[in-house]
Amino acid sequence: MDQKFGDLDPVTFEVLRNTFEYVCRRMTVILQKSSFSPILSENLDFSNAIYDPELRLIGQTANCPVHLAAMHFSVQAVDRKFGIDTLKPGDVVVLNDPYEGGTHLNDVTLTMPVFYDEELIGFAVSRGHWMDLGGGGPGGQGFGTHVAGEGLRLPPMKLYENYEVNADLLEILLRNTRTPHYIKGDLQAHMGALLAAEEELQATAGKYGKDVLLNGMSQMIGYTERIVRAAIEAIPDGTYEGADYADSDGISDDKIWVRLKLTVNGDAIHVDFDGSDPQCAGAINSPYANTAAAIYTALQFFLAPDAPPNAGMFAPISFSLPEDCWLNAKWPAPVVGCTTITSGKVQSAIWQAVAKALPDLAIAPTCADANWFVAAVRGKDGRIDVFSDIPAGGWGGTPYNDGLNVTLDPLGNCTNMPAEAAELLYPIEVEAFDLRSDSGGPGENRGGLGARFRFRFIEGGELSIETSRTLEGSPGVNGGGFSPVQVLVKERPDGVRKVIGGTSEDGSWTSPLLSSHKFGPGESFEFLSTGGGGWGAIRSRDPERVLDDVLDEYITMEAAERDYLVVIDRDTMTVDEAATRRLRS
Template structure:
């Protein structure tokens, strides 16, 4: 575990009190998340864990969080500050709760609904509790104007002196396809906020407000010092990389992202100058979302053991030019910002860091959440149901291990919708959910594999919205590692025929991968093939026995073992050492 010299932080608290408070800030958020998950009504919250909870000091600096959706966390202080701009702290009471989801007022995309509550102790402001959860539906869908993406709430008073704004709640219920979830999810988030309030109160009762607020200051300073030391271990210099989203859904052109990372002593700068202008389609990333993606992407390599708080942000300088798709303005659509845009920011930053710390870097993941929202009609009653899922892909290879299989991109610690729950709640059937052979990027340490999933509509269905990327080319490798396979979206007819509706078809035709309004007849299926992570290092240096094991486990095919790894197997899938040595020698001579 990395430690820092205690004299680098100006301490007033004794070490034991400091550590108890530090851990209490984390525990407070853990309790918030437990309450939210247990009390929520939406499957995307209680089963798929698409939410985040955090606490902030009186100056709205992050002091504690749960490791739910990293892309939410560093954006939540923008939401809290926007709420306080609309409702100054002098006008707020202990049981007031402000709600918002406006991407241009500190939000991310419209389904992410944020609630902020101040916490007072004997009239003294201790800080703020903030809860953000992805609601199943807030209306809208695939559009070129943010008004088409559903209900967009500026900061509004949801609870005043503990009493709900019932008129606002009715407006919200009238603006969604899933009104049955709304009041339950609101109550669940309110419960999370009150759990944080209770923990704040216990700490203030035990230590007093002065000690508690001093603990907040010191934990921020502590993380800042750990971050400084981590940056100092990265060689000074400028490191550049680029990535892209395959299209915005309305043009066929890739949307480019360019990043330059500048390391100078104990500071690190991230500059997106040169990235493409605002996109027509819904992939634009508001400033808060882009900043959050930068912070969590760097957290992996700036002392991940440091307490997760705003102390890290102090050492990072951001340059995000206006009027680019990474810092757009109203009314640009933003529905895919948390899912497709943030993952490409991570991939580009990791590829830039690969030039600075190649021995530590991880190859890019599948670099997408592959989030979709679909409707399915009950074949007996005609009732319309809305369901959503996040079919994951693989993570990239590491300097010491293969990548993880079928794991959510770093933007969120979310899970896929369990097939059993999906079939219980909705008129659909999961016909397949299996790991996809040859989807991982080859390398000395290969990427993890993606998934092949097939969902059958029992009644009529519609793909209201789906975002993905990596359909032109898979996720890149680092240090000589290779790309993973492409992703693909397909329709399976009742006769079993496959039609590519997004990505690269078998005949070489490419179809835009941002989907909306795609209709399915009863008995037809949506098929999605996610990709794996990129490879780490030269595939010809991978242990041949590991390649043989991958073939036996159907992670790698015999053809790929031979063509990419130079590994030859016998008919019973055992390693042919003589043929392998010859093939690898030949392949290296061609390099």
């Protein structure tokens, strides 16, 4: 064979590429199947990856992108604390500190070195969202002004040594959570994932030799970097601006802005956040690692989504953050909303900048919110439990088709909890989870639809949620329109409804960041998520496609006439071509 990848032949290179991906897939299956908490087993709010001895990402699964692109900062924090030369087989370091490579406190990262013949050959890393680590509200959603109110903050600490758990540290974890019945089982699931990665990497080193394995890791990174740089070179050089905002930080009613300039120069991209708002009082500040993850992930959608996912994706991308900025959070800034609100706004701003650079390939922004809620519920046995879910919205229209309906924001890539599982595990009743008509932004290609999600508290409880898009919906691109706003509603058993987040019928607005909002027995929580923005000129949409949307109840007849200037004959349910021509002329 003439073609070489360094000194690897293409066959060996491809075998190793698939091996690195398989290792992470096996980690994922083990973690999902053996975890105790539904947020891991059902919502899949976790990620797994492997790194080389130089702390560079080598392989990952398509789990939670905002985790994956941030995890190498956690690995670097382990090195800073202990020094990788001091680590031994069976050491596992735990951390969740937002200012040392973490995101919000619920995202707990476990890092284990992997050795073969007493030589370090890499690291296995597993990060998962743990249901509750204390704090002022369920799931840490206290929405105060200090990170201490969000739960237990862990610097890099050895949770395992020689494969034996630190019983004292585990006891601290169990005593600082509303859900101790999940912690130990979830920890064992993470450990199972790490051990699987260790087994697979050692087997690969045994089969091909350490040198081939380590060389393959380096060659894989270079291969991906070349693909990404080639993709960047296809973008016209220039500087492109984008912006988006969170509705509120929960303390002030002021909008909190992301403003950026994306500069393409040859085969490299730089993102400058100068002009973004300062660090805010409320709990939506984003640590450095979280902001970096949002940047990397947002750009990979357009650059090289099919390239082997490794550190080569990061090298061509640089960014600068002001010191005093809500996207560069410093202690003691509260951060619980960083992954579920702020990262989506960073992504949306980047996508809007890319739309100016590549208008024919642009994708309209998504709902840009995970809509993560947590509810403390009390069962008939008196035990307090924590129920959580992430009711999705829609994705934006694309140059080729309408956006996806009810799909979690791409930075999350998790799933909603099945109603059957939720009702089996918790004292609630899921009353609705259906498509929300007229919730996609209009355009030549319409934004995907959001949903109506509703459940009833059987024994009462308290709910916390962090979301946005209640002042404006998702923006469109290339002439596409905004989607409608999101709304949070509380309904009493007698049917009386009250907007508890967003805009009421009288025009008053309430912040959509709720902490420990009380619900009585029989009261229901309803969330109306928004869709994605529209792509392309609204009135360029074919009237027959508008009719199809009306027949599918994706849009109403009123919206067809108001937004698209398409009149539907109510008797025949066909396009009234004469009336449509008059409106469009």
